[in-house]
Amino acid sequence: MAESDTVPSGIDVSVPNVARIYDYLLGGKDNFAADRESAALALRAVPQMRSLALENRRFLNRAVRFCTEAGVRQFIDVGAGLPTQDNVHQVAQRADPDARVVYADNDAVVVSHGRALLAEDRQTAVIRGDLLAPEELLDNPELRALIDLDQPVVLLLVALLHFIPVESGPDACVARLRDAVAPGSYLVVSHSEVAPEHAVGTTPLSEETRLLGQAYNRPMGPVRSRAEIAEFFGDWEVLEPGVTEVWNWRPETESFVSPSSIVSMVGAVGRKR
Numbered sequence: 614m615a616e617s618d619t620v621p622s623g624i625d626v627s628v629p630n631v632a633r634i635y636d637y638l639l640g641g642k643d644n645f646a647a648d649r650e651s652a653a654l655a656l657r658a659v660p661q662m663r664s665l666a667l668e669n670r671r672f673l674n675r676a677v678r679f680c681t682e683a684g685v686r687q688f689i690d691v692g693a694g695l696p697t698q699d700n701v702h703q704v705a706q707r708a709d710p711d712a713r714v715v716y717a718d719n720d721a722v723v724v725s726h727g728r729a730l731l732a733e734d735r736q737t738a739v740i741r742g743d744l745l746a747p748e749e750l751l752d753n754p755e756l757r758a759l760i761d762l763d764q765p766v767v768l769l770l771v772a773l774l775h776f777i778p779v780e781s782g783p784d785a786c787v788a789r790l791r792d793a794v795a796p797g798s799y800l801v802v803s804h805s806e807v808a809p810e811h812a813v814g815t816t817p818l819s820e821e822t823r824l825l826g827q828a829y830n831r832p833m834g835p836v837r838s839r840a841e842i843a844e845f846f847g848d849w850e851v852l853e854p855g856v857t858e859v860w861n862w863r864p865e866t867e868s869f870v871s872p873s874s875i876v877s878m879v880g881a882v883g884r885k886r
């Protein structure tokens with residue numbers, strides 16, 4: 614986005630923003646100088662950051678296709694990010710033009726861009742919603758107009774939970790969403806995985822960890838083990854191959870990522886019994 618473009622009111626573009634850094638890494642245009650500077654720092658720390666972002670999107674798309682093949686036609690994408698190529702509704706509506714998708718994000722820029730892009734599509738809504746306020750999210754009238762919670766739903770929490778500290782209580786919020794949906798629903802999660810020697814709290818702090826903290830203007834998110842990530846699925850069945858590198862989740866093509874990365878991206882899909 615050129616600096617002269619209209620900026621939604623109340624948005625401080627001098628502060629880097631997670632959604633816009635990610636947009637830049639994916640080759641998008643909805644970002645500002647501060648976001649690109651942060652992305653440059655992140656790329657210095659983790660040169661594979663761009664391919665991790667791309668592999669995360671590819672996982673998201675495979676998981677959405679998997680769920681459409683299983684017959685589910687309703688999607689709630691929390692922490693949806695800025696519109697990019699092959700967004701959830703495009704992938705899902707390829708399987709069935711009547712598929713319904715609600716994108717939720719707690720970032721005003723994401724919501725205003727999403728609305729502008731999707732204004733024509735009556736099966737898709739973009740709402741301001743916070744994972745940490747699940748009741749409000751579930752009660753949102755736009756969500757309720759599109760999603761029938763008595764029928765199976767795909768919940769997407771993709772590249773979101775690693776931004777949410779343990780003390781904010783994401784576990785209980787994810788549990789609330791799991792409880793709200795019908796049997797036969799799916800949960801799709803991806804999460805960063807940090808090599809132990811680069812975890813926050815390690816002394817001395819590695820240069821990469823310091824740079825990443827600076828890039829995102831906060832310490833690197835909570836370091837969760839694969840077992841802890843699996844706990845987000847509660848008593849749901851975590852489908853094969855379990856929590857694994859996103860590029861190893863039911864892959865269809867070669868991965869872009871070299872395995873030496875200090876940060877990896879893992880994901881899984883689970884089904885409510």
Ligand SMILES: C[S@@+](CC[C@H](N)C(=O)[O-])C[C@H]1O[C@@H](n2cnc3c(N)ncnc32)[C@H](O)[C@@H]1O
Pocket residue numbers: 631632635669670673691692693694695717718719720723742743744745770771772773776777
């Ligand atoms: C890295 S982007 C991921 C975008 C997309 N899910 C993907 O994987 O391609 C993370 C998104 O989560 C959003 N986010 C962060 N905390 C959130 C919260 N508590 N509730 C809803 N969205 C949140 C950010 O605004 C950002 O758009």
